[in-house]
Amino acid sequence: MAKSQEEKQSRDRKGAVKRGMRDPRFRGDRLAPAQAGGQGTEENRVELTEAEWEIMKVVWDKQPCAAGTVQETLAKSRDRAYSTVKTTMDRMVEKGFLQIEKIRNLQLFRSCISEIDAKRGEFRKMLKRAFNGALTPMMQFLIEHEGLSKSEAAQLRQFVSRTGKKSEVKK
Numbered sequence: 001m002a003k004s005q006e007e008k009q010s011r012d013r014k015g016a017v018k019r020g021m022r023d024p025r026f027r028g029d030r031l032a033p034a035q036a037g038g039q040g041t042e043e044n045r046v047e048l049t050e051a052e053w054e055i056m057k058v059v060w061d062k063q064p065c066a067a068g069t070v071q072e073t074l075a076k077s078r079d080r081a082y083s084t085v086k087t088t089m090d091r092m093v094e095k096g097f098l099q100i101e102k103i104r105n106l107q108l109f110r111s112c113i114s115e116i117d118a119k120r121g122e123f124r125k126m127l128k129r130a131f132n133g134a135l136t137p138m139m140q141f142l143i144e145h146e147g148l149s150k151s152e153a154a155q156l157r158q159f160v161s162r163t164g165k166k167s168e169v170k171k
Contacts, residue, residue: 048121052088055085056118059109063109063111066108067089070109071086096113097112099112
């Protein structure tokens with residue numbers, strides 16, 4: 001690629017980040033969120049920090065919303081300064097988790113990732129770390145060490161039965 005093209009792409013990426021837009025080629029230091037409607041893979045896993053999770057829950061519930069709205073909501077459970085919340089949200093824009101919609105001098109934040117993709121990323125991270133990515137040992141651990149009520153066990157059996165029937169139909 002010619003040097004002038006590389007410089008132009010670099011400027012485009014920097015401008016996109018400043019405007020709060022996502023550039024699908026560059027996602028910061030985290031792995032990219034899964035594409036809408038697709039299954040997340042190892043390459044496009046979403047991993048949020050604890051503070052990012054708290055912010056995302058508020059954004060999913062109230063979007064589009066200003067950083068002040070998020071800070072006020074979070075202040076009910078944990079005291080966080082506005083500047084801390086705003087800085088974290090700006091970093092989340094750079095990572096591709098949030099986008100900014102500007103209306104005059106107001107910045108409204110929207111989520112770029114679904115709650116399902118975020119949960120999937122968190123689950124896969126735990127599954128890989130604790131069970132080497134295997135579902136069966138994880139389920140065995142939950143049943144043996146966390147216990148299930150009779151109602152939960154019945155629901156699980158029904159779910160496994162339905163899932164088994166669906167996979168037989170696909171074959």
